[in-house]
Amino acid sequence: MSSAVAARPGTAEPWRDPAADPFLRIEGVTKRFDGFVALDAVTLPIYRGELFALLGASGSGKSTLLRCLAGFIEPDAGRIVLDGQDLAGVPPYERPINMMFQSYALFPHMTVAQNIGFGLRQEGAPKALIADRVAEMLALVQMEGFGNRKPAALSGGQKARVALARALAKRPKLLLLDEPLSALDKNLREATQFELVNIQERTGTTFVIVTHDQEEAMTMATRLAVMDRGTLAQVGTPGEVYEFPNSRFTAEFLGTANILEGVIEAADDQVTRIGSSELDFDILAEAGALKPIGSRAYVAIRPERMRIERTDPATPLADNRLVGRVRDIAYFGDFFMYYVVLDSGKEIRVSQPNLRRMTARPVDWDDRVAVTWDAEASMVLPE
Amino acid sequence: MKGRLGRAIVLALPWSWMALFFVVPFLIVLTIAFAEPSEGLPPYTPLLRWSEEGGPVIQLNLANFRLFLEDPFYLEAGLRSLRVAAISATLCLLIGYPMALAIARAPERWRATLLMLVILPFWTSFLLRITAWIGILQDQGWLNSALMALGVIREPLRLLYTDFALYIGITYCYLPFMVLPLYATLSKLDPALLEAAEDLGARPWRAFLQVTLPLSMPGVVAGFLLVFIPVVGEFVIPELLGGPGAQLIGRVLWTEFFQNRDWPLASALAVVLLMILVAPIALFQARAAREGR
Known part of the structure; x- marks a missing residue:
């Protein structure tokens, strides 16, 4: 899949x-x-x-x-x-098993080289071997020349490198x-x-x-x-x-998702049709939803897979098309996030890439808008 | 301008405290140390005198300091005091370190109670606690009675007025001064450091020697000095629990001052004692300043 x-x-x-x-x-x-x-x-x-x-x-x-x-x-x-x-x-x-700690947990009374060599010293490795391995680790994390510093004299990024080198030193x-x-x-x-x-x-x-x-x-x-x-x-x-x-x-934890609820009404080898009481229209999703007809399903749609445009009430109704009012617009620099309130009161987030510099937004606060998406963008959630 | 004035006022308080209660008394003691003993009140000669020609003459008497170096009695008392203080501080460290470590690693809700138990004896009079030890250690005391009742010994052991009693008394009284700074250092130690040591292959004992112990050295040094310094001049505990033979510098000072009324000699001894004690403190400060950088 x-x-x-x-x-x-x-x-x-x-x-x-x-x-x-x-x-x-x-x-x-x-x-x-x-x-x-x-x-x-x-x-x-x-x-x-x-x-x-x-x-x-x-x-x-x-x-x-x-x-x-x-x-x-x-x-x-x-x-x-x-x-x-x-x-x-x-x-x-x-x-x-070795660990790189969240706080790095570098030993403050030891130098960078002593920190990196700590694990090998516990095994009683010969000094020459430890020195070689420490040098190799310092090179790996691009910290050559820092071996004699104390951790307190390092920046956050440098500490992270030393912590990684120390954790990798024992292979x-x-x-x-x-x-x-x-x-x-x-x-x-x-x-x-x-x-x-x-x-x-x-x-x-x-x-x-x-x-x-x-x-x-x-x-x-x-x-x-x-x-x-x-x-x-x-x-x-x-x-x-x-x-x-x-x-x-997971849909909401990893990334952002609009969740719509409905009942699977029909499925053929082209498309799955989901009816929703929340919406006036059906949701179309790709074929192959794992659930039987008649069962309840959640559909997740990513904001970046949706399109937004101004609409007037005369536009005919259609599937995969929501109508609402723009409540808020968040400017992220590389994209805009539109917060659209549907007539049912449900809120939908739609993002649009900020493709051109200094152009007027096609959609503004309080505009009446239509939100549309393709059937393949509808993710029917198995659970 | 206003801020500087405010700062000056805030700083003036501790400085005048130091001047009034440390610098001035020390200068008085130093003056007396260079005088000669005499009959009368005060029992020493003034440093500044008018010569027969009419000019002012400062007469410094170094005999008191020379006596300290030449008369083995004073030197030995001084060395014995240093030895007793070193042994006492070591005993306190050996007993206090595990205690402090146990408290620092106890569950959070227990720590305040355990610390309170360490400090609790301070709420009873110092003299009372020492006197209690006399009751425990004397020939017919609790310890001997208990040992005889158990059949461990037939004759009472000679415990009181020995070095054994002296060290028990000092260690008992000064233990909190060791535990508190050690606890302060150990409780601030990041537990992740010990985990990192174990994760990298250090067994618990080696992790202690390589991580916990070196990182708690400031506490060890502070605790050691907090015990060592007052014990060098300790007078009451040796007087009440210690043997008659071993003269400590505190006792000598007391005798010279009150019995022999030789204020200049007593003052000279006090100055020498201070000089000896300043050295380790200065060393510690220098070390702390270096670590801080």
Whole structure:
């Protein structure tokens, strides 16, 4: 179903191969805190070399899952198997897993080089080998010449690089990243995102990254899991989850979506017709909606897939066409977001790219407008 | 202009406090230290005298300082005081560090109570608490009675008026001065640092040695000095619990001042003591300033 969605070039997609063996198997992992279920029987296979993102709001359980992988939390039930090794009862200091902490957690009393070499020193590696590896890591994150600085003398972006270098120095089988870029400002964050992906591809290490930033997850991840109240709401490539959300929750969590409610009235091999009490007209969607005729369905439509134009009451009514009044217009620079109130009182968001400089907007406040979209833009939600 | 005046007023208060209660008394002590003892009131000679030709003459008497260096009695008392203070501060550190660490890592809701328990003895009179130790440690005291009742010993142990009693008393009294600065440093330590150490392969004990301990050094040094400095001049606890043989500098000072009425010598001893104690504080300050940069 995702043939239309672009994959990262050169990336194999082992999750599509039923014979492929997952590198990390999370099986039925459950964790409760004082009666509150933080993780509810989470099962998730992750493959070698993936950059997998756990995406969710705070309290969704994504951090708890990450801490279970690191070994700071022991699950109440379920198992975690990495490269064939069951990690139950293995303390953090014996796991072949390293973590880049949200606050970076650089040791303030050690230099950058001592920080990066810390993990290797614990193994009793020879000094010459540690020095070589530290130099290699400094080069990897483009921090040559900073080895003798203390963390306090580094900028936020530099600290992030050192934290990454320290976590990679022991060549872990699995690298965990806890909101790695949340402390950086927007421009630096975007640049660092690309660099992280670059480093991940060069080292071939499997990354699991926790983030609440959907852009970060979308741009970086090979696959992502949207988490909600301790469960996985949806797992897939960023494109799959964005274009084929399986529920209202994921449709609204990843990107923006207008949700319309209706009943499936007819379906043939061309089109699915959904009748709605909210609207005067039917919603047309692509064929292949998984639900039987007569069942209730939610339809999600992305604001950027909708068109908006001024209309007069004489225009004939039609399917996939909503009429309302512009309540508000938000200017984002690269696009406008129109807030359209339908006669039923429902609000619809429509975005239009800001294609030409200094032109008058075709639609203004309080205009009566028609909002239209193509049938293929209607995403019928399975849940 | 107005802001500067306000700042001057705010700063004037601590400065005048320091001047009035530290600088002036110290200058008085310093003056007396360079005088000679004499009969009468005050029991020392003035520094500034009028010579027979009519001009003013300042007479500095260095004999008191020389005595400290030449008479082994004073030097030994000084060294013994430093040793007792060092051992006491070490004992406090060994007992206080685990306590402070336990409190810092206790659940949030318990910390205030545990800290209160550390400070609680201060609410009872200091003398009363020391006297209580006499009751515990004396030949017919609670400890000996209990040990004899249990059959561990037949004869009462000699506990009171020994170094053992001295260290118990000092450690007991000064422990909170060690625990509080240690707690302050340890509770501010980011728990993520320890997790990072463990994540990178450090077993808990190594993580403690490589991360917790070095990062708590400011607390260790502050606690050590807070115990060490007052114990060097401690007079009451050695007097009440310690043995008769071991003269400490505080006791010597008291004897010279009140019994021998040799104010200049007592003052000279006090000045020397201060000089010895200033050195470690200055070192600590320099270290703290370097760390801060």
